[in-house]
Amino acid sequence: MMLNYNAKTFTAPKKGNAENENEDAFILTYPNEESIIRIAVSDGATESSFSKEWAELLVRYYAIYNFENETFFQSLHPSLRNQWLDKVNTQDLPWYAQEKLEMGAFATILGASISTISGECNISAIGDSNIYIYRDEKMILKFPIEKASDFGSSPFLLSSVLERNKRADKFFFSEELYKLHNGDLVVIGTDAIGQWILLQEENNISTYQELLSLYSGKFDFNNWLNEQRIENKIKNDDTTLVFLKFE
């Protein structure tokens, strides 16, 4: 039996920044010939430059190739890096842009591949973008970060410079196949919203209804985000939220 699903995506730049300065990227594919959908979110780092371009490449590559174990990066990196350089390397860059280019771009990746036939889901993660699965209104999975306090300002991220990625312990792949059911809600978010979710849950405040209200449109995402920011409940950062609701 095929699982039916609906998807919603939301993204907003850091308050004070322009829309085109949002360095988050996301992708959601239609089912492929094996009825697998792929969703990926990537968060480009503020302190590296050309991170938006890097984040966009990472989600596009995830959608095509999946990243099932850490060896993926060794084989894909040359092509990723060359495509990134093609986008950003122009002649006569000012000295600081040239220097920054050589330092490389950095971004997270959180990818999920889900079979719409079996409901099986496998997840790849590097950095602090997170996935949550809710069943019967309860959170049954948080991955790869499990505690709100583990979100910091200096995560390990995927770099366009190969040498800087040699930390296999920072690459996370789901070891078991999670099986999604009808009614499940899958939420993928970049770090600000990811941390907000865990902070609420750690204070015994269920996030399911609030997230469902965002998904359904009962709450307007931008208004809701602004309110959270004004009350200092959420970090002011580029914020992306992807929902998949199975029904």
Add this chain to the structure above:
Amino acid sequence: MAYTAEISRTNPSCFLFLIDQSGSMSDNFTETQKPKSQAVADAINKLLQQLVIKCAKSEGVRDYYHVGVIGYNSDGAKPAFAGAIAGRELVPISEIANTPARVEERNKKIDDGAGGLITTTVKFPIWFDAITKGGTPMKEAFQRANIIIDKWLADHPDCFPPVIINITDGESTDGSPLDEMDKLKNKASSDGTVILFNIHASARSNNIISFCGSSTTLPDQYAELLFQGASLLPEFMKSVGKQEYGLTIAEDAKAFVLNADPELLITAIDIGTRPSNALAVR
């Protein structure tokens, strides 16, 4: 909690460098046989580069900081920028990025994308050359710094607190600067007190001391004065020093270094996500 204000283009912070350009700075470091003044010029050019690079994004340099440089020598304590920004006290970092006195080309080894290294030519901006001239009016330099920071804080009351970096060989010739240093350290925005770094370039000592506490024996009275005048190293800087630079940092560590690289102070001040692996292979 102090030192948590967001640094943004609408709420920028400020760095003010005070540079000793006195005659004694022409003495050579014993180990490198390089004049102290040259080492200081190199240090300030490098710190400015790091600040610019930190704020550089795809579209240009974002004005997260305004930066000033006061040089002090026998002519007194005066703004020390050259070229188009000469005479100005605090300048947005994007203007500094685009107006170095000159840009040299230097060879540098970089990653070739396949795990190896290749030599390439990089542009190396220079804002300051070594200058040495007469006495060391350090007290006057701090008086001037107090005026500049008062004005900045009046205009930016909620900013991430200004950081002042004094680079000297420590021999003040216009009296003790300690009272002026204390005045400066006690100024604050709503986010915390000003952070004063003293960077001691000593030709007398080969010791390298980074962010020590009171139990460390310092080589002379100049180092002791600069240690005493410096701010306590804030907790967030201690964390970066320990975690990212592998330094052993005492509980009562001060924002003081002797003949050491103060790069940590630039790295530690976050303007957003800073990848932990960006520092590892520098």
